[in-house]
Amino acid sequence: MRSIAIMNQKGGVGKTTTAVNLAAAIAHEGYRTCLIDMDPQAHASLHLGIEPQIEMQSIYDVLVRDRPLAEVRRQIAERLWVVPSHLDLAAAEVELAGVVGREVILRDKLREDPEKFDFLFVDCPPSLGILTINALAAVNEVFIPLQPHFLALHGLSKLLQTIELVAKRLNSRLRLTGIILCMFDSNTRLATEVSEDVGAFFGNRREGKSPWAGAQMFQTRIRRNIRLAEAPSFGQSILQYSPDSNGAEDYRNLAREVIQQGLTAENPSLKKAC
Numbered sequence: 001m002r003s004i005a006i007m008n009q010k011g012g013v014g015k016t017t018t019a020v021n022l023a024a025a026i027a028h029e030g031y032r033t034c035l036i037d038m039d040p041q042a043h044a045s046l047h048l049g050i051e052p053q054i055e056m057q058s059i060y061d062v063l064v065r066d067r068p069l070a071e072v073r074r075q076i077a078e079r080l081w082v083v084p085s086h087l088d089l090a091a092a093e094v095e096l097a098g099v100v101g102r103e104v105i106l107r108d109k110l111r112e113d114p115e116k117f118d119f120l121f122v123d124c125p126p127s128l129g130i131l132t133i134n135a136l137a138a139v140n141e142v143f144i145p146l147q148p149h150f151l152a153l154h155g156l157s158k159l160l161q162t163i164e165l166v167a168k169r170l171n172s173r174l175r176l177t178g179i180i181l182c183m184f185d186s187n188t189r190l191a192t193e194v195s196e197d198v199g200a201f202f203g204n205r206r207e208g209k210s211p212w213a214g215a216q217m218f219q220t221r222i223r224r225n226i227r228l229a230e231a232p233s234f235g236q237s238i239l240q241y242s243p244d245s246n247g248a249e250d251y252r253n254l255a256r257e258v259i260q261q262g263l264t265a266e267n268p269s270l271k272k273a274c
Contacts, residue, residue, distance in 0.1 A: 038122055052086045104170065153197065238251060
């Protein structure tokens with residue numbers, strides 16, 4: 001199973017849009033896929049039609065109340081499951097403050113989970129607190145969505161430091177493997193320049209043993225598309241809401257690129273689960 005955290009502490013860069021639609025697109029390609037919503041805003045859950053209710057079980061119950069993932073996971077489409085979030089998750093950092101091993105609760109719950117998936121995605125909150133640390137301790141890979149403007153690289157060093165720290169202390173397997181450019185407008189000079197800057201930034205860091213030495217900037221660009229903005233209000237992924245839109249085409253292309261990345265990696269063992 002490939003396990004991937006999608007993270008960026010900067011809001012408004014397409015993080016949740018990418019988590020939801022990439023997971024849906026990979027499920028559409030025939031792979032069993034699970035998305036865990038670790039953001040207290042629960043936007044990924046809402047995007048897929050799950051309205052947080054007062055008594056609803058969520059990832060909060062897994063982290064704080066020791067519930068198994070199977071109790072809260074929901075199947076919302078063919079080959080696509082979601083572990084929803086809830087506003088209560090905002091209190092988890094305080095409630096877990098005195099808990100021994102609080103950084104690896106999600107990792108341990110995943111190890112206990114009997115369900116087998118081909119892909120696991122975790123939509124991280126736009127912060128670098130205990131929820132994001134839990135996600136990074138539980139997965140093997142990180143994807144970072146970036147918006148192509150002059151602040152694209154701003155704060156990236158902090159993200160890389162966090163990934164390096166978790167890799168050093170909690171999860172030696174953790175690697176930054178993908179950079180996704182979102183809200184892309186090919187008609188602007190700025191978007192092209194930022195793309196080149198991002199490519200150069202990671203191209204110069206391919207040497208050594210850092211967790212981001214093998215980072216790849218995906219060729220697929222997620223173009224600006226009003227349909228992507230409309231889809232959450234209908235509780236649907238872009239593939240359901242507007243399958244013929246540019247947004248759906250981009251995420252299908254990105255999904256195929258992500259799948260190919262796994263097949264051509266050093267350990268090309270990705271097989272569709274039965």
